[in-house]
Amino acid sequence: MVLANCACPNWFFLTYGVNKSCGLDCFHVDDSKVTLNVCLGKQFSGGELFLWGVRCEDHVNTETQSEEILDYSHVPGHAVLHYGRHRHGARPIKSGHRINLLLRCRSIVKVVWVPPEYGGGVACICADGTFSLWKEVAEDTKPLQWKLCKGFETSSNQVLDMQFGVLFTSLKLVAAYSNGHVKVYELLDPLELKNWQLQAEFQNVIDSTSNFAKAACLSASISWTPQRGDSQQLSFVLGFNSNVMQLNFAKNTDEITKAIIGTSNAIASVSAKSIFLS
Numbered sequence: 001m002v003l004a005n006c007a008c009p010n011w012f013f014l015t016y017g018v019n020k021s022c023g024l025d026c027f028h029v030d031d032s033k034v035t036l037n038v039c040l041g042k043q044f045s046g047g048e049l050f051l052w053g054v055r056c057e058d059h060v061n062t063e064t065q066s067e068e069i070l071d072y073s074h075v076p077g078h079a080v081l082h083y084g085r086h087r088h089g090a091r092p093i094k095s096g097h098r099i100n101l102l103l104r105c106r107s108i109v110k111v112v113w114v115p116p117e118y119g120g121g122v123a124c125i126c127a128d129g130t131f132s133l134w135k136e137v138a139e140d141t142k143p144l145q146w147k148l149c150k151g152f153e154t155s156s157n158q159v160l161d162m163q164f165g166v167l168f169t170s171l172k173l174v175a176a177y178s179n180g181h182v183k184v185y186e187l188l189d190p191l192e193l194k195n196w197q198l199q200a201e202f203q204n205v206i207d208s209t210s211n212f213a214k215a216a217c218l219s220a221s222i223s224w225t226p227q228r229g230d231s232q233q234l235s236f237v238l239g240f241n242s243n244v245m246q247l248n249f250a251k252n253t254d255e256i257t258k259a260i261i262g263t264s265n266a267i268a269s270v271s272a273k274s275i276f277l278s
């Protein structure tokens with residue numbers, strides 16, 4: 001199983017002809033940070049690429065301003081590089097055939113299986129710091145495919161690490177972000193991998209960042225503590241590396257943040273080292 005070719009197809013060829021084109025109905029955003037679209041040939045007319053402005057996930061269907069509209073006629077041997085979130089599509093081919101190489105830059109840096117009792121799926125962190133959940137779709141005649149279940153909103157912060165934690169019937173997911181925040185999500189419906197609720201959010205370097213306002217995390221590593229007996233508490237340790245030397249040195253012992261996650265939603269107390277949910 002090669003996930004890179006399924007969940008985040010990095011590159012593929014497109015062939016369009018008069019009866020096979022993308023058309024206005026395929027107006028879309030790509031599942032990538034940036035897309036490189038190289039026209040390889042051959043002879044064709046029509047098939048222009050139209051671009052209608054960059055939008056975030058929540059505003060993908062908002063109005064287009066006239067100054068945002070850009071029509072580009074493909075030229076064999078030339079390439080276009082655009083943001084994945086730049087809304088775009090291709091007009092129908094009027095004659096001939098067009099072949100393009102599409103390279104979607106969104107390589108995977110980490111995959112984690114969803115615990116088996118919650119179905120076959122994986123979480124992916126991509127090199128651009130985005131983070132999503134994918135489910136296997138098996139159809140008899142077709143090769144195994146991966147379908148996007150949930151893309152987590154990361155704003156301009158990158159996800160550095162994530163891990164699942166299982167507490168009785170509840171599935172939790174903890175993610176560490178480049179701005180030093182840690183988010184704990186809970187799955188609301190065990191049968192619906194897309195329904196997650198943010199249960200807690202905290203700063204993992206809470207004392208230190210007030211002194212170093214611009215501190216950011218460069219890497220992080222999370223591990224859930226093995227559960228003992230029938231303990232009703234779940235905890236994890238988080239190690240991180242920040243861009244502020246003093247944080248990594250002077251606060252050496254604070255690099256490990258320990259969080260105790262109980263069964264309900266409220267944060268009872270927060271300190272540099274411990275988060276208690278009760």
Ligand SMILES: O=C(O)CCC(=O)C(=O)O
Pocket residue numbers: 014022030037049088089090100102
């Ligand atoms: O046909 C084109 O040039 C654009 C195709 C495209 O945007 C895509 O496949 O994602």
Ligand SMILES: [Fe+2]
Pocket residue numbers: 028029030035088
């Ligand atoms: Fe596209």
